Structure formats: C-alpha cells, structure tokens
Amino acid sequence: MNEPWGKDGPALAARAVTKTYANGVRAVRGVDLEVPPGEIRAVVGENGAGKSTLMKLFYGLEQPSSGTILIGGRPRTLRGPASAIALGVGMVHQNLMLVPSFTVAQNVVLGVEPGRRGLVDPKAAVETTARLAAEAGLSVDPRARVDEVSVGMRQRAEILKALHRQAKVLILDEPTAVLTPQETEDLFAAVRRLRDGGMTVLFISHKLREVREISDQVSVMRAGSLVGTVATADATERSLASMMVGRDLSLDVDRSPARTAQVTLRVRNLGYEAPVGQSLHGLDFDVAAGEIVGVAGIEGNGQSELAEILAGLRRPTEGTVHVGGTDTAGLDVAGHRRAGIGYVPEDRLHNGAALDESIADNLVVDRHDRPPLARRGILHPNAVRAHAERLIEEYAIRTPDPSVPVRALSGGNMQKVIVARELSAGPRLLIASQVTRGVDVGAMRFMYEQLIAARDAGAAVLLFSADLTELLALSDWLLVLREGRLVGRFDDTTGLTEKRVGLYMLGVEEHDRAHLTTGLGLTGTGTGEASTA
Amino acid sequence: MTTTPMTAIEAEDRRQYRTTRRRDLAVDLSMALATILAALAIGFLVMLATGNDPVRAYEVMLTGPLDRSFRVGRWLEDATTLTLLGLSVAIPFRARQISLGAESQLYAGALAAAAVAIFLPLPAVAAVIVPMVAAAMAGAGMGLVPGSMKARLGANEIVATLMLNAIAVRVYDYLVNGPLKEPGSSAVHSKSIQEDSALTPLSEWFGIPMGRANVGLGLMLVTAVALWLLITRTPLGYRIRMTGSNPDFAAYGGIKVPRVIEWSFVIGGAVAGLAGAHLVQGVYGRLEPGLAGSLAFEGIVVALLARNNPLVVVVAGLFYSYLRAGGDIMEQQTDVGTEIVVVIQAVIVLLVTAQALPDLLKRRIARRQVGVR
Numbered sequence: 001m002n003e004p005w006g007k008d009g010p011a012l013a014a015r016a017v018t019k020t021y022a023n024g025v026r027a028v029r030g031v032d033l034e035v036p037p038g039e040i041r042a043v044v045g046e047n048g049a050g051k052s053t054l055m056k057l058f059y060g061l062e063q064p065s066s067g068t069i070l071i072g073g074r075p076r077t078l079r080g081p082a083s084a085i086a087l088g089v090g091m092v093h094q095n096l097m098l099v100p101s102f103t104v105a106q107n108v109v110l111g112v113e114p115g116r117r118g119l120v121d122p123k124a125a126v127e128t129t130a131r132l133a134a135e136a137g138l139s140v141d142p143r144a145r146v147d148e149v150s151v152g153m154r155q156r157a158e159i160l161k162a163l164h165r166q167a168k169v170l171i172l173d174e175p176t177a178v179l180t181p182q183e184t185e186d187l188f189a190a191v192r193r194l195r196d197g198g199m200t201v202l203f204i205s206h207k208l209r210e211v212r213e214i215s216d217q218v219s220v221m222r223a224g225s226l227v228g229t230v231a232t233a234d235a236t237e238r239s240l241a242s243m244m245v246g247r248d249l250s251l252d253v254d255r256s257p258a259r260t261a262q263v264t265l266r267v268r269n270l271g272y273e274a275p276v277g278q279s280l281h282g283l284d285f286d287v288a289a290g291e292i293v294g295v296a297g298i299e300g301n302g303q304s305e306l307a308e309i310l311a312g313l314r315r316p317t318e319g320t321v322h323v324g325g326t327d328t329a330g331l332d333v334a335g336h337r338r339a340g341i342g343y344v345p346e347d348r349l350h351n352g353a354a355l356d357e358s359i360a361d362n363l364v365v366d367r368h369d370r371p372p373l374a375r376r377g378i379l380h381p382n383a384v385r386a387h388a389e390r391l392i393e394e395y396a397i398r399t400p401d402p403s404v405p406v407r408a409l410s411g412g413n414m415q416k417v418i419v420a421r422e423l424s425a426g427p428r429l430l431i432a433s434q435v436t437r438g439v440d441v442g443a444m445r446f447m448y449e450q451l452i453a454a455r456d457a458g459a460a461v462l463l464f465s466a467d468l469t470e471l472l473a474l475s476d477w478l479l480v481l482r483e484g485r486l487v488g489r490f491d492d493t494t495g496l497t498e499k500r501v502g503l504y505m506l507g508v509e510e511h512d513r514a515h516l517t518t519g520l521g522l523t524g525t526g527t528g529e530a531s532t533a
Numbered sequence: 534m535t536t537t538p539m540t541a542i543e544a545e546d547r548r549q550y551r552t553t554r555r556r557d558l559a560v561d562l563s564m565a566l567a568t569i570l571a572a573l574a575i576g577f578l579v580m581l582a583t584g585n586d587p588v589r590a591y592e593v594m595l596t597g598p599l600d601r602s603f604r605v606g607r608w609l610e611d612a613t614t615l616t617l618l619g620l621s622v623a624i625p626f627r628a629r630q631i632s633l634g635a636e637s638q639l640y641a642g643a644l645a646a647a648a649v650a651i652f653l654p655l656p657a658v659a660a661v662i663v664p665m666v667a668a669a670m671a672g673a674g675m676g677l678v679p680g681s682m683k684a685r686l687g688a689n690e691i692v693a694t695l696m697l698n699a700i701a702v703r704v705y706d707y708l709v710n711g712p713l714k715e716p717g718s719s720a721v722h723s724k725s726i727q728e729d730s731a732l733t734p735l736s737e738w739f740g741i742p743m744g745r746a747n748v749g750l751g752l753m754l755v756t757a758v759a760l761w762l763l764i765t766r767t768p769l770g771y772r773i774r775m776t777g778s779n780p781d782f783a784a785y786g787g788i789k790v791p792r793v794i795e796w797s798f799v800i801g802g803a804v805a806g807l808a809g810a811h812l813v814q815g816v817y818g819r820l821e822p823g824l825a826g827s828l829a830f831e832g833i834v835v836a837l838l839a840r841n842n843p844l845v846v847v848v849a850g851l852f853y854s855y856l857r858a859g860g861d862i863m864e865q866q867t868d869v870g871t872e873i874v875v876v877i878q879a880v881i882v883l884l885v886t887a888q889a890l891p892d893l894l895k896r897r898i899a900r901r902q903v904g905v906r
Contacts, residue, residue: 313785351781354778354782365782365788369768381766399542409542
C-alpha cells in the first residue's frame, strides 16, 4: 500500500473514475485526468460540476465507485485522508481546519511533532515552522495563536502543515475566496516557488481571472465529466466560461448609469456593541433609491453585523436608521419588513430558508398572515400554492413541484427561492449579502440581472460581497468597511481597481472623515448628493 | 441546451416527482406494517424462549379487545385519553419544543374540571361544557409557565416541564388526600361530580354495554381535526411549523419566535387539560389518586409514532391502546404477563424512531432506478 512513488509517470491521475453517492447522485462520471509532477493545474467548473468530489477522491475522503486513483504513478486504494497524507498528498480546505487556541507552529507540527518520548519540543516546532516558511516564502508568525492571526496567515499555516508532512501534491480548494488582492498575489508567488521546487499543485477555483494568472494547464469539469484540459496560455476567460457551462455565456454585467432619486436609507452615527464578533462605530451614509451601493471589506470586519442591523435582526446600540422616512432603529423584524426592507441573508442555510419545508412555504414567511394568502385567520393552501407557482415561473426556479422541500434544491436554485421571496415583496431597500456565494455561473448571471432590475425599478440596493470583482461590476459607488468603521468611499466605480480597494480593506490607506461624509449634510438636513457621483 | 448542474429532484418532471412521492408514501406505509410485524415476531420469540404458548397468547391479545362490547369500550376509553395526550405533546413538538409536561397539565385540568363539576351548580348543558373549559384553561395555564420560561428566559423546557410535573403531582396528591377527600369515605377519592356534568356514556347511545367509554371519544376526534386544521390552515400553525423547522429562519422572516413557542405550549396544555376533564367527567366521575397512570408518557410515544401529525396521532393512539387493552386481557387469560406488550411496544418505538430504515430503503430504490436509467 505504501509503495514509494514511481520514477516517472503522473504525480496524480484518475483512470475512468466514477463516483455515485448513496442518494443516487452521480457526482463524477468516468473522469480521466493526469497531472504531471511540477505543474500547477487548475480545475474549474460550476458548483456541482464534481470538482470538489474529485478532490475528495484524491484526498481519500471519498472512495470511487469504479475506476482507479493513481498517486505517484501507481494505483492506490485510499481508505482515508491518513493514507493520502502518507503518500504525500496535502489539502488546504476552503474552511480552514486548524486548532484555534494553538499557535501557528503547534498547528503546523500537529500530528508529527518533533521531540522525544511523547514530549513535544516547542522550540524545535517553532524552528521547523520558521524554516519551512522561509523556504516556501510564506510569511507567518510561528508563535502567534491561530485565532489571533488573519485568515491569510491561517491559510499559509495550512500550507506549511502540508509541507511539514512532506507533501508532494498540494490541493488548494478555492484558496483565494477569503483573501484580499494583495494576499492573493503573495499566495500565488509562494505557489509558483513551490512548483519550481517540484511540487504538483491542484488549484480549484471559479475565478477564471486567477486561474489564468496562476495555472499551467486548466481542466474544465461540467456535470461530473471532464470536458477538456487546455494550456492556460491558449485559454481566455470567455472560452473557459463557455466550456464550463457548455454554451456561450457572457459574464459582463450590462449596467446603465444609475438614475437616483431621493434618499431611501439614511444611517447616522450608527454604533453597535457586539457581544461576539465585530462592533460597529459611528457609521454615516446614505443610499438613494435607484442605486446599488457596494460594501467592501475583508470578511468579519462588520459586514454581517451591519446587514443584520439594517434588516432588524440586531438592535443598534446608538445612532439612527431611517428607511424612507420610517425610523427603524427601534422596530422588530416584522416592522423592518413593513418599512419595505428586503434582505437576502449571507448564509441561506442558516436563516434564509427552512430546508425541510416546501418551496411554497418558504416563499411566504413574510406574508403568510395577510391577503391574498390568509383571510380572517385562515391560511389558504391553494393560494400559497398558486403564489409559489407564479414565483417559480417568474424566477425560473427549477423544480417539479412547489411541494418539494428546499433541501432538495441545488445552491443556485435555493438562492433563487430566497431572492424571489425578497424581490417579490417589492422592497424599497434591498440588503443583499453574498448573493452569488455557492451558486453556479448561470444563476450568478441571473442574480446580477435581478439586482440591476430591482435598482432600475427604484429600489435602493446595499450589496455586501466578498467578491471584489462582483462588487465593482455591480455597484454604482462603493464603501469600504474595516474593523467596524467606514474607511473608504469611492463615489464612482468606473476605472476603480481591485488593488486600490484592497489597500483600503487592508488599512494601508484611509479616507478622511470629510471625504467620507461629503454631501451627507451632517450639520443640516442635506440629502445624499454625493451618492450620485 | 443548458447543462448547469441539477440535483436529482430538479431533473425530475412533475409526473415523475409525484410517482416518487407516491412510492415514498407506499414505502412508509409498508414499513409501518413491517415494523409491527417485526415487533410481534420478536415478542413471539421471547414467549417461545420463556416457555409459553405464543400462538394462544397472541390470539387472545389480538382478538381479545374486540371480543365483547364492554372490552371495546375499555379500549376506546383508554384510546381517548391517550390520543388527547399524544395530541397535547404533538403541538409543542411541531415547534421543536420537547415538552414533557402533559402530566402536570392533565392534573391541573382534572382538578379544575372536578372543582367546577363537583361544587358549581350549573344548568344542564353548561354543566358539561364549563368544567371542560375550566380544565382546558387550567392546562393551558400550566403549559404557559414552562413555555414562558423557555421563550422569555431561555430555561430548558425539558427540565422546566419535568420539575412542574413533580410539583403538580404532589399538589394533586395532597388535595385528593386532604381537602378534596370525600368525608367519611375509607378509600381515597373525592366526592363524585354532579350527574349533569358527566360525559354521556356510549352505552346509553348504542344500547349495549360499552364500559366507561363516553362521548369524549367524539370530542377527541374533533380536537384532532381542529389541531390538524390549526397546523395546516392557519397563520399560527404556519408559524409553529416554521419555528420548529428553523427558528432562525422564522425570526428572519419576521415571526415572533418566543410568542410562537408560548402558544405551542398553551395549546398543548389546553389539550392535556381536556384529557384530565375526560378522566374526571367521563371515566372516573371523581378525582382518584394517580388518575393518569403512565398515560402521559405513553402519549409522547404516540406522538412520536405519528410524527406529530394530529390525524395520524389518532391512528397511533387507537393502535397503541389496542395493544395495551389486548395485553391486559392476555394477562388475565394466559400465563403471559403484560411485560410482553411492553417488549412489543419497545421494539416498535425503537424501529420507528430509528428512521434510518425507511430512508435506507427509499435510497436503495432510488439508486436502483439510477442504475437502470
């Protein structure tokens, strides 16, 4: 089982690999893939295309239903991650898997600690970590506790952990999703250096621009099958996107200039003392009807808190919030909804849907107690069903029946249910958090169109997203949030680069208060002139 | 042509989906039947192993309750109380509240019904209805206490309801042994209720001896239908379902989750209170010590068997009491004790609560179909 690597042949390969899950879903169909040593291979595909499953097969988390996995040129049977690690396969997961209360060094050596007779030598651990970090060009502070360092450093620690275990193959699952543009650049530099040292890297991503930048070759998956492998130099983002979805698809956002009207959302001196998480301090901004305002920031800098306060799920500790003239700061969630606020929550599985309930029931949570659905205290199931059928049609939700539980839907389709509910309420203010997280390219495009349509219909849209490309493409103007404060405001997104915004996200640069509050009329009663940029 | 990924269900068309649903329902039903048969088979083996005659025992147990009309009455009387208790916990269960408080609510209801029915002279029809309303209100009040503790203060509802049970049972015992004990009687029980307050026995209606079975049976059926309508056809029922399915989603949608939790306890409490009224006004005609026996907890089992669907609770309640009644008769007429019924019930509960079995079967069918396709 633990035979050494063969002299030649691919570092990693799959021969006619098929994986059928117990529920009958065939996630991977007859995939033949070969990755030669010392190559950075990108694997792209929409959600559900099977790339994660394929990686799990390589890492031993799943076993193929048929076909063979080859590591180091030899067929292997992987009973679990332990046997994959023993063969030199390391994986950095999307959700980092480190012990938060341990130091970086302790995490890196975890499981293979230096020292004798069951005693860990902490000094050696730190030295090892520092040496590995220097070799790979991944800067970490070995003595810092993991829960006190940035996401970027945690990710570097994960990579070092794999290196410490003598990985020859490194699988990176959407590594840039949590990084700023600057951190991404550093990561890419390190990955290239590892490749030059002989490491084979599998890079999973759906950001085609990054794939083009980092990889040597790109393998495209669609609906469980490998569509093809092309040299990165010969591929364009557009050609890759077409391969992914199987048809010509433009990802460009078609957006006319905003036609703004009066201010819809007015936030003044908003403060929030968070029991856990990020507190907010002195936020002032306006959002006018008919515009999309993006909120950028590294995740965990107060975006969730701000979105939930505006949606009524949390109470601010100071300051005022007005939506279309209604003071919403003291209202409950129902009051916020009555004031015309729609909210697409960042984690749809947590509170965006009741997964075991039907699509029809999920579509009426905010309107189940009034006509036409309920009259004189009676809820009419037929009305609920008709309502669902109308929205399923209108928002192209793919389902055989409104009675299907939401759990049975794919990510993009589930998100459509939520967006359909929030938009069909005709919100005056739409708060949209991570609308395209975990949805496929087709649904992503649909979400973009819907957001712009809502804007053009006169809604004020506040858009939170971890994807800067998306924010820049959709927003009419942009705010940057860091450590619960507004630190940047860009009144025009044309020509604005991700890198420039990244500097504000990281705290390298900061706008002064006068710029941040221009046109808000903080001394008088002015309206949001600045918002029109 | 689009090839965006779909889940297995998204790919199905409507007709196919309905077929799948019908098939799943068929699997569920046949699994329920198989479960009962498996439980009976295990009971059979246990009896064989302990040197009894299982064929005779089963004959008595399974046909006994229908043997004579008063035995039917005995079964229906038991089923009425048991089903009401099952319904009373099914409602908080739907809101995902583990309420074990049916016992305290039942005793509160019994006390309230008895107090009115013994001491308050009322005209004919009101004499029946007012004690029942009092019982429902007392039970609802008894439910509101743990409900509010959970919803407003974050207390654990399991602990809160169990503690209240302990208190309520002691208070009840004290009252029946002390202030409410019939003066001059050597046995411990209260005075009998006024004649007008009694629920009409079924014997009078059908003209055959039906034991203590009474019109409470009809009341129970009406309650079950009413609760089913509440859950499926009212905004409050919708809120209870959503709160039970995902409280964070309910709160996000503007539902006041604490209030919904309280309502679920109050409604459940009222139904348990009715069960108390049924025992006082229909079965015993007075307060007796240990009125409810172990029924309160068996009500939980019934609710679980029925997956908290009020209409199915009726079926489960009737079935469960049938086993209880059959067991009693079996003990009287053969050497096999009621313990065997407990074994059978336990096996059924284990198999049903271990939902893995039917799910496994459905998945296997689904996989075979994929293979064929």
